[in-house]
Amino acid sequence: MNARPASPSSLASVEEPVVFVIDDDASVREALSNLFRSVGLRVESFGSAHEFLQYKLPNAPSCLILDIRLPRLSGLDFQAELAKADIHIPIIFMTGHGDIPMTVRAMKAGAVDFLTKPFRDQDMLDAVTAAIERDRNSRGEAMVLSELQALFATLTPRERQVMALVTSGLMNKQIAAEIGLAEITVKIHRGHIMRKMGAKSLPDLVRMAELLGIGPASGRSQT
Amino acid sequence: MNARPASPSSLASVEEPVVFVIDDDASVREALSNLFRSVGLRVESFGSAHEFLQYKLPNAPSCLILDIRLPRLSGLDFQAELAKADIHIPIIFMTGHGDIPMTVRAMKAGAVDFLTKPFRDQDMLDAVTAAIERDRNSRGEAMVLSELQALFATLTPRERQVMALVTSGLMNKQIAAEIGLAEITVKIHRGHIMRKMGAKSLPDLVRMAELLGIGPASGRSQT
DNA sequence: GGGCGGACCATACCGAGGTTTAGGATCGCA
DNA sequence: TGCGATCCTAAACCTCGGTATGGTCCGCCC
Numbered sequence: 001m002n003a004r005p006a007s008p009s010s011l012a013s014v015e016e017p018v019v020f021v022i023d024d025d026a027s028v029r030e031a032l033s034n035l036f037r038s039v040g041l042r043v044e045s046f047g048s049a050h051e052f053l054q055y056k057l058p059n060a061p062s063c064l065i066l067d068i069r070l071p072r073l074s075g076l077d078f079q080a081e082l083a084k085a086d087i088h089i090p091i092i093f094m095t096g097h098g099d100i101p102m103t104v105r106a107m108k109a110g111a112v113d114f115l116t117k118p119f120r121d122q123d124m125l126d127a128v129t130a131a132i133e134r135d136r137n138s139r140g141e142a143m144v145l146s147e148l149q150a151l152f153a154t155l156t157p158r159e160r161q162v163m164a165l166v167t168s169g170l171m172n173k174q175i176a177a178e179i180g181l182a183e184i185t186v187k188i189h190r191g192h193i194m195r196k197m198g199a200k201s202l203p204d205l206v207r208m209a210e211l212l213g214i215g216p217a218s219g220r221s222q223t
Numbered sequence: 224m225n226a227r228p229a230s231p232s233s234l235a236s237v238e239e240p241v242v243f244v245i246d247d248d249a250s251v252r253e254a255l256s257n258l259f260r261s262v263g264l265r266v267e268s269f270g271s272a273h274e275f276l277q278y279k280l281p282n283a284p285s286c287l288i289l290d291i292r293l294p295r296l297s298g299l300d301f302q303a304e305l306a307k308a309d310i311h312i313p314i315i316f317m318t319g320h321g322d323i324p325m326t327v328r329a330m331k332a333g334a335v336d337f338l339t340k341p342f343r344d345q346d347m348l349d350a351v352t353a354a355i356e357r358d359r360n361s362r363g364e365a366m367v368l369s370e371l372q373a374l375f376a377t378l379t380p381r382e383r384q385v386m387a388l389v390t391s392g393l394m395n396k397q398i399a400a401e402i403g404l405a406e407i408t409v410k411i412h413r414g415h416i417m418r419k420m421g422a423k424s425l426p427d428l429v430r431m432a433e434l435l436g437i438g439p440a441s442g443r444s445q446t
Numbered sequence: 447g448g449g450c451g452g453a454c455c456a457t458a459c460c461g462a463g464g465t466t467t468a469g470g471a472t473c474g475c476a
Numbered sequence: 477t478g479c480g481a482t483c484c485t486a487a488a489c490c491t492c493g494g495t496a497t498g499g500t501c502c503g504c505c506c
Contacts, residue, residue: 113327114327207433411455
């Protein structure tokens with residue numbers, strides 16, 4: 001709508017969505033590739049999980065189509081691997097003969113969908129659309145957060161500490177007493193914080209602190 | 224002014240957890256009841272979804288064990304019914320012969336787990352424990368939110384409007400210009416807001432506004 | 447009609463927030 | 477040894493936030 005974000009960092013999410021397909025059966029890869037390409041989606045397919053890991057993931061909304069039964073590694077285990085490696089991409093599982101416990105485990109671990117072969121093309125396309133959309137959102141949030149963290153990283157330890165106390169609602173004089181400073185010094189730090197973080201107002205800063213998960217944790221020991 | 228900040232609202236979550244069981248097979252109800260009671264959980268069981276709906280739900284962390292195949296209504300449909308009726312309770316499905324699409328649909332709709340009969344008692348207990356815990360958390364959050372909403376409801380329309388602008392970071396004089404008031408009037412409103420909402424500081428108020436989802440939406444029409 | 451609450455405004459006062467200017471002290475690094 | 481970053485403080489000055497006192501106007505309900 002309105003509200004220019006004013007961040008010069010719109011260098012992400014400009015890339016087109018990508019669908020990744022991992023299946024050891026070349027004919028399946030082929031069929032899925034054709035399906036997705038027919039609706040204008042970019043596709044990258046792989047014969048194994050290992051191949052996929054070699055590939056440098058683009059900074060674009062994407063999702064992963066995975067057969068639950070993979071050559072060396074089960075799809076479920078691979079899902080866990082990705083999570084452990086901090087690679088977060090929505091996963092759509094396919095299976096020819098899966099069971100319910102598998103399904104539950106996959107869904108609990110965050111899978112977007114779980115399709116049984118044979119599935120209708122439209123079901124797959126719907127799942128992919130939802131997955132891409134989900135990824136687009138989470139990428140957006142992650143980007144905002146990482147920019148905030150970058151700003152936060154430019155603060156000195158003292159400034160970080162003061163920021164936590166300011167956003168917790170303490171007055172300058174209380175902060176000064178809390179950490180043994182003159183009130184004027186706190187004001188100075190506070191000014192630096194506002195400038196470095198690019199906050200236009202105190203509510204702005206409070207919201208940043210919320211996103212960053214800042215409590216009195218960064219402060220010193222409490223009673 | 225009323226200004227009754229000390230709302231005696233600690234009357235929740237003191238009740239013990241309850242497990243609800245819906246199954247048309249009395250022997251299943253009996254077995255599950257015994258299982259849960261054996262670990263000290265309170266159980267209420269029903270032969271049909273309809274019976275369950277007659278029951279007045281207690282204000283306690285709870286969960287619902289549901290057979291996917293119910294007498295009149297499918298478990299999946301009943302899940303949707305509950306959601307539509309704004310009854311949010313974690314659901315654990317059981318099934319003798321369910322399929323994967325059912326499972327996926329249930330999990331996507333928020334089910335906690337989906338157990339295939341026969342299941343191990345421990346699996347059921349684990350699922351129930353997780354579900355109760357989830358419900359305890361969401362009840363806690365819901366309670367905090369409803370208390371906030373109660374406070375917010377005591378604000379006059381003008382005060383609500385000013386609150387939105389204050390928490391968005393505008394200065395008093397800007398707010399005054401925005402809605403055509405004298406700055407002093409804004410200050411008065413602001414004071415009332417802080418008192419009525421029980422906010423001890425501006426950051427406090429900002430966090431409340433975040434929880435309440437307050438944007439310029441409650442203000443007047445914007446460009 | 448009188449009471450009540452909401453909304454509005456003025457004057458005055460004071461405390462809190464915030465900047466500028468001008469320093470001093472410490473520490474690590476080139 | 478000099479430089480820069482960090483951290484601290486002071487005095488002066490101004491704006492902003494917030495409260496109190498006192499008052500007007502309007503609409504609603506008994």
